[in-house]
Amino acid sequence: MDRAWIPEGVQRCSAGAFYSWMALWLFVLGAAVTTALLILWKGLNQTNMNDYFGFGAWITADLGVIALGAGAFFSGFLTYVLRVKELKALINFAVIIGFICYSSALLILTLDIGQPLRGWFGYWFPNIHSMLTEVIFCITLYFTVLTIEYVPLILENRKIYANPVAHTLSHNFHEAMAIFAAIGTFLSFFHQGSLGGMYGVLYARPFAFREGFFVWPWTFFLFIFSAISTGPTFTVLVTMILQKVTKKRLVPRESLSVLAKIAGWLLCGYVIVKIADTYYWATHILPARGLTLAEQYHGYQYGLWLLFAEIGLCGIVPALILITRRLRENDKWLVLACALASFGVVLNRFIFTVQTLAMPVYPFDKWYIYFPSWQEWVTSMAVIAYGAVIISLSYRYLPVFPYERDLNPPAR
Amino acid sequence: MSEHHEVASKEKYGMVIDLDKCTGCGACTVACLSENNHYVREDESDKLRSVAWMKVYKVTNGEPFPNTKVAFIPRPCMHCDHHTPCVSVCPVMATDYNPLTGIVSQIYTRCIGCRYCVGACPYHARYFNWWDPVWPEGMHKLLNPDMSPRMRGVVEKCSFCNHRLQKAKDKAYVEGRRDLRDGEYVTACAEDCPTKAITFGNMKDPESAVAKLIKSPGAFRLLEKLGTQPKVYYLSNESWIRALGDNALGRKRTARPA
Numbered sequence: 099m100d101r102a103w104i105p106e107g108v109q110r111c112s113a114g115a116f117y118s119w120m121a122l123w124l125f126v127l128g129a130a131v132t133t134a135l136l137i138l139w140k141g142l143n144q145t146n147m148n149d150y151f152g153f154g155a156w157i158t159a160d161l162g163v164i165a166l167g168a169g170a171f172f173s174g175f176l177t178y179v180l181r182v183k184e185l186k187a188l189i190n191f192a193v194i195i196g197f198i199c200y201s202s203a204l205l206i207l208t209l210d211i212g213q214p215l216r217g218w219f220g221y222w223f224p225n226i227h228s229m230l231t232e233v234i235f236c237i238t239l240y241f242t243v244l245t246i247e248y249v250p251l252i253l254e255n256r257k258i259y260a261n262p263v264a265h266t267l268s269h270n271f272h273e274a275m276a277i278f279a280a281i282g283t284f285l286s287f288f289h290q291g292s293l294g295g296m297y298g299v300l301y302a303r304p305f306a307f308r309e310g311f312f313v314w315p316w317t318f319f320l321f322i323f324s325a326i327s328t329g330p331t332f333t334v335l336v337t338m339i340l341q342k343v344t345k346k347r348l349v350p351r352e353s354l355s356v357l358a359k360i361a362g363w364l365l366c367g368y369v370i371v372k373i374a375d376t377y378y379w380a381t382h383i384l385p386a387r388g389l390t391l392a393e394q395y396h397g398y399q400y401g402l403w404l405l406f407a408e409i410g411l412c413g414i415v416p417a418l419i420l421i422t423r424r425l426r427e428n429d430k431w432l433v434l435a436c437a438l439a440s441f442g443v444v445l446n447r448f449i450f451t452v453q454t455l456a457m458p459v460y461p462f463d464k465w466y467i468y469f470p471s472w473q474e475w476v477t478s479m480a481v482i483a484y485g486a487v488i489i490s491l492s493y494r495y496l497p498v499f500p501y502e503r504d505l506n507p508p509a510r
Numbered sequence: 511m512s513e514h515h516e517v518a519s520k521e522k523y524g525m526v527i528d529l530d531k532c533t534g535c536g537a538c539t540v541a542c543l544s545e546n547n548h549y550v551r552e553d554e555s556d557k558l559r560s561v562a563w564m565k566v567y568k569v570t571n572g573e574p575f576p577n578t579k580v581a582f583i584p585r586p587c588m589h590c591d592h593h594t595p596c597v598s599v600c601p602v603m604a605t606d607y608n609p610l611t612g613i614v615s616q617i618y619t620r621c622i623g624c625r626y627c628v629g630a631c632p633y634h635a636r637y638f639n640w641w642d643p644v645w646p647e648g649m650h651k652l653l654n655p656d657m658s659p660r661m662r663g664v665v666e667k668c669s670f671c672n673h674r675l676q677k678a679k680d681k682a683y684v685e686g687r688r689d690l691r692d693g694e695y696v697t698a699c700a701e702d703c704p705t706k707a708i709t710f711g712n713m714k715d716p717e718s719a720v721a722k723l724i725k726s727p728g729a730f731r732l733l734e735k736l737g738t739q740p741k742v743y744y745l746s747n748e749s750w751i752r753a754l755g756d757n758a759l760g761r762k763r764t765a766r767p768a
Binding site for chain 1: 556558559567569583590593595598599600601602603604620621622623624625626628629630631632633634636637638639640641642661662663664665732733735736737738753754755756757758759761
């Protein structure tokens with residue numbers, strides 16, 4: 099039925115199977131949109147946030163997907179600027195993942211502000227001292243860059259490409275892609291950093307506050323480092339999942355290994371500086387405020403296990419797996435390492451977002467527990483459904499993987 | 511960020527709360543609610559969503575009966591004087607530090623409700639409007655015309671009854687004066703406190719009651735180690751109460767909200 103829209107020389111499932119698959123995800127997405135409308139109508143009282151937890155699941159999801167989406171800009175940087183040729187096989191897919199992550203972050207942010215209709219105030223009345231202003235501008239600009247990177251891929255759809263205007267446009271976009279990759283790298287470095295800076299500058303919140311360099315707290319650099327080391331692992335992870343679902347090899351194994359190896363070494367570096375940062379925080383920053391490391395953790399939900407899980411289980415373990423050739427070449431170990439690293443960065447963003455607010459600063463105050471409402475869960479989880487829809491459509495109708503035909507020759 | 515806005519001004523308003531006089535009656539909270547046109551929902555049991563610009567914390571010395579001691583700590587906005595945490599983070603400049611008065615105020619029609627300021631404030635002095643404001647039938651007539659009500663989805667906080675400052679200045683202007691007399695501009699909470707535990711005034715006026723009280727030996731501020739330089743001071747002769755004002759290494763967090 100839609101055969102003419104499918105790229106030449108590749109095998110795709112039947113239209114019926116595809117539409118059934120899409121119907122499932124669209125149903126989930128529909129539920130999320132309905133929930134979002136409920137929130138917009140009734141207000142943020144539909145969440146479990148309160149005046150102690152001004153930030154919650156949505157900001158965690160935002161920061162998480164933005165960090166995971168860093169695979170797009172960093173792969174672009176490696177491919178177009180550093181000319182790592184192996185990554186050409188998955189750069190298109192990395193861009194799509196980045197596009198999904200950033201667009202969903204913007205959508206969630208729209209829900210998260212109390213006055214969505216005033217969202218444009220961020221551009222109109224910018225406070226140049228606020229890290230959030232930097233975030234607003236950089237995310238918007240980088241999302242524009244991602245869109246520019248995604249559009250030529252859409253234009254390469256078999257039917258659209260037949261149009262001479264689309265053909266020319268796509269060609270010209272490709273010519274300029276190195277420039278966009280460089281711009282994207284610059285913007286993305288800054289806003290990943292700004293997101294970290296948002297917490298590090300909170301000098302009256304001992305859990306988050308960090309000293310730093312010039313106007314940037316150390317969290318600025320830690321967030322960049324963690325994003326560029328875990329974003330690529332997420333790209334590898336999603337590629338592996340897609341290969342499993344489609345039962346095809348879509349990119350050469352070497353491409354995944356190269357990206358995983360780079361991510362592994364970066365993760366090693368990140369873990370070292372994270373440990374150094376934690377040590378300085380525990381021995382200098384906290385004592386200066388009359389606090390100890392033990393007082394920053396509490397009970398089960400906010401226990402010290404979070405620190406070990408974040409740095410050890412989701413940092414050191416995947417880093418060691420990824421830098422060990424024998425383990426990296428094994429699909430199961432690779433998936434495990436990428437899943438741990440990806441989860442780790444989301445955990446890190448959760449800790450900075452929620453634990454910062456949960457830790458009682460007054461000596462006479464107590465810890466409070468935050469657990470998201472079902473509305474927050476549904477809208478946050480919708481990112482998965484949204485991603486599945488975009489990836490499914492892109493995979494079916496666009497030439498996402500340039501080596502797919504070579505890797506899957508037609509059966510005789 | 512006050513250090514960037516230091517200007518020659520004869521005014522810097524502050525508050526002193528004598529905790530040894532405070533009985534925890536809550537009159538300050540009620541006066542504030544009334545003065546500033548707060549609405550009250552039918553169910554206010556969720557205290558983490560209940561707006562109270564002047565919140566009264568009940569604390570104990572952590573000792574078991576019969577050695578238990580109780581005190582009350584009324585907490586308005588601290589109007590931090592150094593690098594005001596909420597002012598610097600607001601992405602849309604909806605939070606303002608007035609260098610002429612030292613008052614930190616909120617522009618409700620500018621606020622986008624991102625709640626970054628709520629996260630930045632260690633004193634929990636900022637409140638988000640989780641619901642549309644609704645008053646019982648006929649109560650609109652009792653609202654204070656000098657104070658704008660706030661809409662759903664914006665953050666609000668204690669303004670040191672800034673509108674009263676405007677009124678006092680108007681009155682002084684009509685009387686041909688440029689400066690206010692001590693006690694001419696006071697907040698609703700200070701005015702209504704039955705034990706006169708709250709004193710409000712110009713800290714730069716050496717003759718004001720506030721300026722004298724903040725030099726008392728028992729004066730302290732909350733969370734001073736953070737370096738926010740609050741303009742709200744507390745007085746107490748009880749060492750255990752003064753100790754609760756800030757975190758200290760080697761001291762167990764035994765005191766807790768009662």
